[in-house]
Amino acid sequence: xxxxxxxxxxxxxxxxxxSILNCDYTNSMFDYFLWYKKYPAEGPTFLISISSIxxxxxxxxxxxxxxxxxKHLSLHIVPSQPGDSAVYFCAASDRDMRFGAGTRLTVKP
Amino acid sequence: NAGVTQTPKFQVLKTGQSMTLQCAQDMNHEYxxxxxxxxxxxxxxxxxxxxxxxxxxxxxPNGYNVSRSTTEDFPLRLLxxxxxxxxxxxCASAREPEAFFGQGTRLTVV
Numbered sequence: 572x573x574x575x576x577x578x579x580x581x582x583x584x585x586x587x588x589x590s591i592l593n594c595d596y597t598n599s600m601f602d603y604f605l606w607y608k609k610y611p612a613e614g615p616t617f618l619i620s621i622s623s624i625x626x627x628x629x630x631x632x633x634x635x636x637x638x639x640x641x642k643h644l645s646l647h648i649v650p651s652q653p654g655d656s657a658v659y660f661c662a663a664s665d666r667d668m669r670f671g672a673g674t675r676l677t678v679k680p
Numbered sequence: 681n682a683g684v685t686q687t688p689k690f691q692v693l694k695t696g697q698s699m700t701l702q703c704a705q706d707m708n709h710e711y712x713x714x715x716x717x718x719x720x721x722x723x724x725x726x727x728x729x730x731x732x733x734x735x736x737x738x739x740x741p742n743g744y745n746v747s748r749s750t751t752e753d754f755p756l757r758l759l760x761x762x763x764x765x766x767x768x769x770x771c772a773s774a775r776e777p778e779a780f781f782g783q784g785t786r787l788t789v790v
Contacts, residue, residue: 580720603777614684614770614781615723622777660722664777666730667713667738672722 574598575663577671585679590648592674594661597642601663604637606646609658609673618659619646651678682706686771686782693761693789701756701785703771711774712754716740716767717784723770729754761789 576595584590596604602623607615621628621635621644628635634647648655656678661671687702705712713728715738725738729748743765745757754773758765766789772779 577722605777605779607779612784614772614783615779616781617778620777662723662779667725667728667736668772668774668779669725669739670715670723672720 573672574601575661575669575671577661577674579674580672581675581677583677583679584651586653587650590646590651590655590676590678592646592648592659592661592676594644594646594671595642596644596663598663598665598669599639599642600665603664604635604644605662605664605668606633606635607660607662607670609660615660648676651676653678653680684771684773684780684782686769686785688785689783691785691787693758693787695761695763695789697761698757698759699761701758701769701771701787703754703756703782704752705754705773705780706752707773707775707780708751709773709775709780710751711776711779712748713738713772713774713779714744714746714754714756715770715772716765717770718767726756726769761787763789765789 605620606618609615658673710731714726715723727746769785771782
């Protein structure tokens with residue numbers, strides 16, 4: 572059972588514009604939601620997180636929004652930069668941490 | 681500042697062979713886990729541990745064994761490798777809520 576879903580395998584945006592990556596989950600017991608960034612041949616690295624008691628968390632160009640009633644979260648990157656091109660994984664944690672399938676973001680100069 | 685160290689980085693096995701993927705962390709984290717990454721499937725949890733002596737199964741545990749005798753080490757054992765276990769394996773340790781990942785082990789079973 573895939574408890575965390577990222578339905579868009581890829582996203583392409585122009586440099587300077589907003590990137591919006593989406594994630595849905597099914598388990599209402601998750602208490603933290605996270606986004607990780609992954610470059611080829613490297614392990615994922617932590618980007619930003621949000622507690623289940625909040626609906627927004629911002630860190631520089633990155634903002635995560637959580638809609639608990641819809642079991643949906645999103646990552647906004649503004650403005651997008653070519654160095655943001657990577658695979659982004661959504662994750663959710665309770666006793667363990669589950670990941671989505673990832674979205675490959677390409678930011679074009 | 682090593683963080684999470686995985687060895688080896690690459691491995692080719694023949695079907696039926698056994699091997700152990702090593703994982704060590706120097707951050708004194710209680711929580712450690714193993715994931716496999718396959719195209720279109722993301723990161724799937726194999727096994728995890730919430731402390732020395734405690735392990736539990738994740739989403740895809742079949743064909744893998746783990747043990748946690750120390751806080752630092754969390755090895756993953758393949759007792760009889762199968763081609764379906766060809767994948768990239770990541771070890772992680774976590775300090776809630778953030779997980780820190782190793783560089784990965786690319787395993788090919790022929």
